[in-house]
Amino acid sequence: MNAETETRDLVIIGSGMAGYTLLREIRKLDKELQITLICADRGDFYSKPMLSNALDKQKTPDSLVTQSAEAISEALNFELVNHTTVTAIDPAQQRIDSSSGSWTYQRLVLATGARQFVLPIDGDGAGDILSVNSLDDYRQFHLRLDDARKIAIIGPGLIGCEFANDLALAGKQVSVIGPDPWPLSTLLPEQAGQFLHAKLAQQGIGFHLQNTVQSVQRGDDGYQLALADDSQLEADLVLSAVGLRANLDLAESSGLNTDRGYVTDRLLQTSIENIYALGDCAEVEGRHLPYILPIMQCARALARTLTGYPTEVRYPAMPVTIKTPSCPIVVAPAAQADAEWRLENTEDGIKALQYVNDDLVGFVLVGDAVTERQALSRLVPDVL
Amino acid sequence: MNKWECIICGFIYDEELGLPDEGIPAGTRWEDVPDDWICPECAATKDDFEMVKI
Incomplete structure (x- = not known):
């Protein structure tokens, strides 16, 4: 923890969907960029959305892992520092301290996720x-x-x-x-x-x-x-299962602005230069959306930004599938609090549309109505 | 006819059923699904799907 810290081009903190999706998207654009990923767990890649329907899918904790930490670090060619907790960020020195030592970074990405409160x-x-x-x-x-x-x-x-x-x-x-x-x-x-x-x-x-x-x-x-x-x-x-709160443990040492997540602009840059955030720990232009589709959108935009093509993230309509097989549900909630519901019963379900001044701005599909998801997704406006 | 599962979110593409809502008729084989098709639930690309072993 002294002057002899090694420097890394790009450091990603977190091995969840956000960290690994970003890594995968970067590798589609750039095979050479030197990347270090630091994570608290083993770093195995698994399907997070499947945790809550693993029994129905007959998955065990082990079979939920689709790529072991070793396999993914080889396939995506990065340095994995696992079982390691980052304890502090010093933005002036561009340095991070962790339970396994310190590094300096050129650019840092926070993908620290959230926890159930x-x-x-x-x-x-x-x-x-x-x-x-x-x-x-x-x-x-x-x-x-x-x-x-x-x-x-x-x-x-x-x-x-x-x-x-x-x-x-x-x-x-x-x-x-x-x-x-x-x-x-x-x-x-x-x-x-x-x-x-x-x-x-x-x-x-x-x-x-x-x-x-x-x-x-x-x-x-x-x-x-x-x-x-x-x-x-x-x-x-x-x-x-009362709700998620972003993991913002690094806010204090770094001085990063936070609200419901690390506050970022549409380039996913936080309040401090060379530090970015995405996923469940990020609040992008005032929106904290702890779902899978926003992660994909952010990872694709940030991968371009980090490989030399600054790209603002765009959020199209991002319907969320709720994995309740006994009653399929898709929701694409309106951003406007004053949107008016118009409901229609289907044979074995409900189609609920949200309007502001006769403009369709969101929808909820329940039961057999979920088949209309693609058609309706094309009709609702972008979220961002 | 096979089934393909998204490794990111678990969405299943069933060749037998296709995705008529998205213009992919029933019986469309995986290799005939357009390359720019993305997972409707998580936007993963076709590369992120694996055949489901039965």
């Missing part, structure tokens, strides 16, 4: 609550699944509903608890949310809505959850 909950079992936002998290969860018959999920949002559906299809007895009036309440209008609720209830999933978990106590056999309405719930495993 955990609500404060009382009880001696609260520390046993799991959340899943990485393959390593999933391994822990998977280890405990065999012995778990009853599973409680805190948070009826996107990740909560996906896991609930996957676990129910695998024969688990699933309960979902949250203050929301209907599942996916931040994305779906009420009628669509009630449709989803009914479909998931048919799979045996029990919903405890407009309710919260007050405490989780260890019992002789599993956990006792005390809910706000004074009811009790038993579970062998408690999963928390």
